[in-house]
Amino acid sequence: MADIIVKNAYVLTMDPDAGDLKNGTVVIEDGKITEIGEKTSESAETVIDAKHSVVMPGLVNTHTHAAMTFFRGYADDLQLADWLEGHIWPAEAKLTAEDVYKGSLLACLEMIRSGTTSFADMYFYMDETAKAVEASGLRASLCHGLIELWNEEKGEVDLKEGKRFVRAWQGAADGRIKTMYGPHAPNTCSEEFLAKVREEANRDGAGIHIHVLETEAELLAMKERYGKCSVHLLEDIGFLGPDVLAAHCVWLSDGDIEILRKRGVNVSHNVISNMKLASGIAPVNKMLEKGVNVSLGTDGCASNNNLDLFEEMKTAALLHKVNTFNPTALPAQQVLQMGTVNGAKALGTETGMLKVGMKADLIVVDMKKPHLTPCFDVPSHLVYSAKGSDVRTTIVDGKVLMDDYRVLVLDEQKVMEEAQKAAKELVARVNA
Ligand SMILES: O=c1[nH]cnc2c1ncn2[C@@H]1O[C@H](CO)[C@@H](O)[C@H]1O
Ligand SMILES: [Zn+2]
Known part of the structure; x- marks a missing residue:
């Protein structure tokens, strides 16, 4: 059994030998990409439905x-x-x-x-x-x-x-x-x-x-x-x-x-x-x-x-x-x-492409947004129309860090509050 399957996605591989898949699946196991294709016969604990989304290298x-x-x-x-x-x-x-x-x-x-x-x-x-x-x-x-x-x-x-x-x-x-x-x-x-x-x-x-x-x-x-x-x-x-x-x-x-x-x-x-x-x-x-x-x-x-x-x-x-x-x-x-x-x-990392054997560092970009509609060309949208805030899922080393806009690894409110407070105190020290 695999760890993660991302399905129903536009797969932007960045692999010049492979090209993109209009509707594909990426399978992840032990921190690596183990399969990329239209479908998979694998099953996994975590299945991410990436409909209306692009999966691409982080x-x-x-x-x-x-x-x-x-x-x-x-x-x-x-x-x-x-x-x-x-x-x-x-x-x-x-x-x-x-x-x-x-x-x-x-x-x-x-x-x-x-x-x-x-x-x-x-x-x-x-x-x-x-x-x-x-x-x-x-x-x-x-x-x-x-x-x-x-x-x-x-x-x-x-x-x-x-x-x-x-x-x-x-x-x-x-x-x-x-x-x-x-x-x-x-x-x-x-x-x-x-x-x-x-x-x-x-x-x-x-x-x-x-x-x-x-x-x-x-x-x-x-x-x-x-x-x-x-x-x-x-x-x-x-x-x-x-x-x-x-x-x-x-x-x-x-x-x-x-x-x-x-x-x-x-x-x-x-x-x-x-x-x-x-x-x-x-x-x-x-x-x-x-x-x-x-x-x-x-x-x-x-x-x-x-x-x-x-x-x-x-x-x-x-x-x-x-x-x-x-x-x-x-x-x-x-x-x-x-x-x-x-x-x-x-x-010098084995990342940057969606390719079998590479480390699983990848993101899912939500394309169901007014500023990304209509879509004729995915690379064009990613560069000229998309924003960082359109990223809905982030995976590093085969681990989901953010799932559908929910950050799983950090307490977001706490991180922001503590930074805000400490930064203000720092500036007060500088001006003292
Ligand atoms: O654009 C830059 N040019 C030169 N130094 C920079 C720039 N941005 C940050 N630092 C400085 O580089 C040091 C890193 O250890 C820090 O002092 C940081 O403020
Ligand atoms: Zn710098």
Whole structure:
């Protein structure tokens, strides 16, 4: 007997070899997809009738800072340097471990509700984010943010904590948690420090998550300090490889794109954050054309201000069309691929496609809505018309986290109330 059967669904597999099923069934057993077809002879304890719905791979958020839900709407309409150094960092200095737990749990709740089944996160007090991931049932690649700022002592303390975290949580939560190293950025960490992080990552077989060329200011600072940009510096110290997840990558030259391709670096495109902070427009079309793996991220809620990847897909599709004066750029199916297949590749998880043998991370999207009627083309609707709030069921690792809009794994009211209270107290401490 199987564990879960999803039946009567439009099955959007994202598997290029299989294509979609207009009316199909997905069977799940032991956390994996065991059968996809028009019908099944299996029976299961849980049968989900997905009539008028789409079943598809869960979305993958490849760059966020989950606990920053506490700073949702806290410091808007500011320059990045002023935003980060004048507002966010002073507020983060007052964050407690408990705040990070509550903020991360709120983020997990929001992700479950909006169809995100796995995410990559860089922050502090990461044990707390890991505990929130464990409790919520999501999948995540987590790292402790290392902000050395040319302070050798701080670098050592950060790296030690980063290493402890990597070793403590690698493979935790039944393998749903992976750990990485998280040097913040090439303009906040020295060359020597970045090289040291690379060495430690090699030693532990862990990947690296880093912000790269988010702003023109970073590009100019790097040129002044090193006479070359961030990508070239990282290339020259042997930092880049397929285990590197590079967030933003806005200010890239053609030469940089070639390096990222050659090294198999995974890029996280954070279109809404880049627009909100007016950082610039990442050359996504070019990267995709050259064969760079580009996935999607929301960044933290202080620069987005939510974790809805459906919004991210639509915004990415629209921005790159108008930016290239080409309405055929980033068509719906390609954007869906960025949000699923490419994201899974970036995190190195066996997810992102509905395919036999893959881990069962999938969502059911309710298509019986005014804004989704009529429906001629499912991928088009998912990118241009649907919202995170249309997700009715979320399954991760073969476990139902939300069933027909009911979150089963968390006490939703309590999570929201506690986060609201602690965030208010945090802001009061910051202003004291
Ligand atoms: O867009 C961004 N650019 C640079 N730093 C960021 C961004 N969003 C969040 N952080 C900061 O990165 C650190 C992670 O450990 C945190 O300080 C967070 O506020
Ligand atoms: Zn970030």
